[in-house]
Amino acid sequence: MRRSQESAFREFAAARMGHLFRSACLLTSGDTYLAEDLVQETLGRMYVVWGRSSKLGNPAAYAQTVLVRVFLAHQRRRSSGERPSDEIPEVSETAAQGDASLRLMLLDALRKLPAKDRAVVVLRYWEDRSVTETADVLNVSSAAVRTRSTRALARLRAQLGDNIGEFAAH
Incomplete structure (x- = not known):
């Protein structure tokens, strides 16, 4: 990747990371660790296709699409063996x-x-x-x-x- 494309990607990632993380937190029902993993995977996939302008007419929308698809793929795999709980942990007053x-x-x-x-x-x-x-x-x-x-x-x-x-x- 050229330096100008790489710096443009870095700017994009820095600007969108917070929004992607908030969306990922909602998708994962508050699991911030999984949300961070999903955002990292999303940005990694975005980096791979960043030079192909035909796919990235609207990079922000494309990133959200990638995030949702990464989340759904993770849900299908469920390789971690973790199971959601019906109860929220105790919370201080x-x-x-x-x-x-x-x-x-x-x-x-x-x-x-x-x-x-x-x-x-x-x-x-x-x-x-x-x-x-x-x-x-x-x-x-x-x-x-x-x-x-x-x-x-x-x-x-x-x-x-x-x-x-x-x-x-x-």
Whole structure:
């Protein structure tokens, strides 16, 4: 890779790393270690194709697509042998107040969704992507995205129930 391309990639990676990490944290339901691994894998794949301008019409969108696909591939492999838990670890009282409680509750609810549903929710509502864009990223039809969105939101509402109102009021 030429020096100018390499410096352009470094600038891109520095500018997008925070956003990629936040998206990865949502995809992994708060597993920051896995999120870091996903971002590193995403940036590694971006580096490989960085010189090919035809693939990178919009590098930021392409990076988000790569991130979601890396996440879904990881979910399919599950080679680590780790299994998600139904319970959140104990949290100190100071951390269990206000926004922190809401974040933990939402991350726990996201964790209980299947990986593809979680990806749809993150892309549609965190990344604010259209149904068509989400379908392109996930290689599914627009109808599948709408169906998954509806079902995932219904599951989230069922999990969060009336509790969400008391936290959102803070």
